[in-house]
Amino acid sequence: DIQLTQSPSFLSASVGDRVTITCRASQGISSYLAWYQQKPGKAPKLLIYAASTLQSGVPSRFSGSGSGTEFTLTISSLQPEDSATFYCQQLNSYPYTFGQGTKLEIK
Amino acid sequence: EVQLVESGGGLVQPGRSLRLSCAASGFMFHDYAMHWVRQAPGKGLEWVSGITWKSGITGYADSVKGRFTISRDNAKNSLYLQMTSLRAEDTALYYCAKGGLADAFDIWGLGTMVTVSS
Numbered sequence: 215d216i217q218l219t220q221s222p223s224f225l226s227a228s229v230g231d232r233v234t235i236t237c238r239a240s241q242g243i244s245s246y247l248a249w250y251q252q253k254p255g256k257a258p259k260l261l262i263y264a265a266s267t268l269q270s271g272v273p274s275r276f277s278g279s280g281s282g283t284e285f286t287l288t289i290s291s292l293q294p295e296d297s298a299t300f301y302c303q304q305l306n307s308y309p310y311t312f313g314q315g316t317k318l319e320i321k
Numbered sequence: 322e323v324q325l326v327e328s329g330g331g332l333v334q335p336g337r338s339l340r341l342s343c344a345a346s347g348f349m350f351h352d353y354a355m356h357w358v359r360q361a362p363g364k365g366l367e368w369v370s371g372i373t374w375k376s377g378i379t380g381y382a383d384s385v386k387g388r389f390t391i392s393r394d395n396a397k398n399s400l401y402l403q404m405t406s407l408r409a410e411d412t413a414l415y416y417c418a419k420g421g422l423a424d425a426f427d428i429w430g431l432g433t434m435v436t437v438s439s
Contacts, residue, residue, distance in 0.1 A: 246423065248423070248425035257430065258358075258426070259429075260421070260425055260426060263422055263427075264422070264423045264425070269425075299365075303368070303426075305423060305425060308380030308381075309368060309380055309383065310368040310380070312368060315365040
C-alpha cells in the first residue's frame with residue numbers, strides 16, 4: 215500500500231503569510247494526488263486534484279504542485295477562514311490513502 | 322442540487338452487522354465512481370472502499386477487507402456498504418463521496434455515525 219506522510223503536522227501562521235504543506239508518497243504516484251480542507255464538524259472539501267488543478271470555486275490563493283513522490287499545497291496569503299485541517303490523498307491505485315493531516319492555526 | 326445523504330448508522334454490538342446506504346441526487350450517478358471514507362472521533366480520514374461506475378472494480382482498505390462489501394444500485398441512485406464482524410475500531414463517522422475528475426472526491430455527504438460497543 216502507498217503511504218503518505220504530511221509535514222508539518224501542526225502549523226501556526228499569521229494572516230497574510232505564505233504557507234506550504236508537504237506530502238510525500240512512499241512510491242511514485244505520478245500526479246494522482248488531491249488536497250482537501252476540513253473544518254471542525256464539517257465534511258472535507260476538495261481543493262486541488264491531479265496535483266495542481268484548482269477545483270472550481272476554490273480561491274486562487276490555494277495552489278498545488280509536484281509529481282512522483284513529493285507534493286506541496288501552498289496558500290499564498292493566509293486568510294482567517296483558512297483555519298482548518300488539510301489532507302492529501304493518493305488516487306493512483308487502490309487502496310486509496312490519505313495523509314495524517316496538517317492542522318493549520320491562525321495566530 | 323448535487324447531494325449525497327448517508328443513512329443506516331447507529332449503535333451496534335461487536336461482531337454484529339450493519340448496512341449503510343447513500344442516496345445520491347442532482348447528478349448522473351451511474352457515470353461516476355463512488356467511495357466510503359470514515360473518520361474516527363478526533364482522528365484523520367481513512368478511505369474505506371470504492372466502486373467504479375459499472376461496479377466492475379471494487380477496492381477496500383486492508384483494515385476492512387473480507388468484512389465489508391461495497392455495492393451500488395444505479396437504478397436507485399444508491400450506494401451501499403455492508404459491514405460484518407464489526408469491531409470497536411470501526412467506530413467512526415462514515416462519509417459517502419463521489420469520485421470526480423481524476424477520481425478526486427468532489428462531493429461529500431454529511432456522514433452517518435457508527436458506534437460499535439457492547
